[in-house]
Amino acid sequence: MDWRVGSAVDRGAEQRGAPGWLEAAWEHPEAVAVRVGIGSIEVDRDGLLVTRAVEGAFDAERHYLLGHLDQRPWFVTTGAGEDGLVPLRTVMDALPAVMLEVAFTGVGLATWHAGSRFCPACGGTTRVVRGGLARQCSTCGVEQFPRTDPAVIVAMVDPDDRLLLGRQPSWAPGRHSVFAGFVEMGESLEQAVHREMAEEVGLELTGVTYLGSQPWPFPRSLMVGFLARAGRAEPVAAEGEIEAARWFTREDLRRAMAVGEVGLPPFTSIARRMIEAWLDGVLPA
Numbered sequence: 001m002d003w004r005v006g007s008a009v010d011r012g013a014e015q016r017g018a019p020g021w022l023e024a025a026w027e028h029p030e031a032v033a034v035r036v037g038i039g040s041i042e043v044d045r046d047g048l049l050v051t052r053a054v055e056g057a058f059d060a061e062r063h064y065l066l067g068h069l070d071q072r073p074w075f076v077t078t079g080a081g082e083d084g085l086v087p088l089r090t091v092m093d094a095l096p097a098v099m100l101e102v103a104f105t106g107v108g109l110a111t112w113h114a115g116s117r118f119c120p121a122c123g124g125t126t127r128v129v130r131g132g133l134a135r136q137c138s139t140c141g142v143e144q145f146p147r148t149d150p151a152v153i154v155a156m157v158d159p160d161d162r163l164l165l166g167r168q169p170s171w172a173p174g175r176h177s178v179f180a181g182f183v184e185m186g187e188s189l190e191q192a193v194h195r196e197m198a199e200e201v202g203l204e205l206t207g208v209t210y211l212g213s214q215p216w217p218f219p220r221s222l223m224v225g226f227l228a229r230a231g232r233a234e235p236v237a238a239e240g241e242i243e244a245a246r247w248f249t250r251e252d253l254r255r256a257m258a259v260g261e262v263g264l265p266p267f268t269s270i271a272r273r274m275i276e277a278w279l280d281g282v283l284p285a
Helices: 021-026 088-094 097-114 189-201 250-258 270-279
Strands: 032-037 040-042 051-053 063-069 072-077 085-087 126-129 134-137 149-157 163-167 179-182 205-216 221-230 244-248
Touching: 021 063, 021 072, 032 085, 032 097, 040 088, 040 097, 063 097, 072 097, 085 088, 088 097, 097 205, 149 189, 149 205, 149 270, 163 189, 163 270, 179 189, 189 205, 189 221, 205 270, 221 270, 244 250, 250 270
Parallel strands: 032 072, 149 221
Antiparallel strands: 032 040, 032 051, 040 085, 063 072, 126 134, 149 163, 149 179, 163 244, 205 221
């Protein structure tokens, strides 16, 4: 999915607070709902999202409005148990572009609501408002909104246009990817790129170029992609965090993939698109 283009979902930000508007959207004859959990979603045997006609009365604590898609209200429903749900990571490559946006938004909202039941200002309990896009404290009235944690993800190349890939110990055998890390307090995105690459592989960078971004609801991140240039130094993997790191030529990587030595991230991830663009010789296009 190309996250640089506009969204097909009209989130109805201005209408959500109007009295009765959400209930009317729920009762729309073509309203549909998608069932989600924390990091999980309901799919059919073909791996596609299960959409159902809405049932019962609108419950603000369990029914969150994604918005209108093709003039139909789309909701996500939560709180009915995890039976029948599967991890979103395992099925997201099978989802069409618009459904991937629906899934990412729904799972992100479910995760945020599950961890935001108490007010950060006074500790009072909170309730869902604005159709799931906010929570309000029942004691002090403070509203809180879903927050996104920015993380940088970096395709690093050397003067010979080799790409640096690495793997973490917790990943599936053979899985390799570009490098990523969360932005820390007081940092710019570019500063985070320099710090993370120094910490993870001990390399200094000579240039950083923005590539694009992607929402990543695991649990609530925004992946911000960069192309970084380094010298010909060999990487030094951070002990306990990076299991291996090595430079690849295009021939090296294709050969390693062909024999099963290296596996890449999911096709719908920005990491995979960055690697594929480098393989095709079009990074940073």
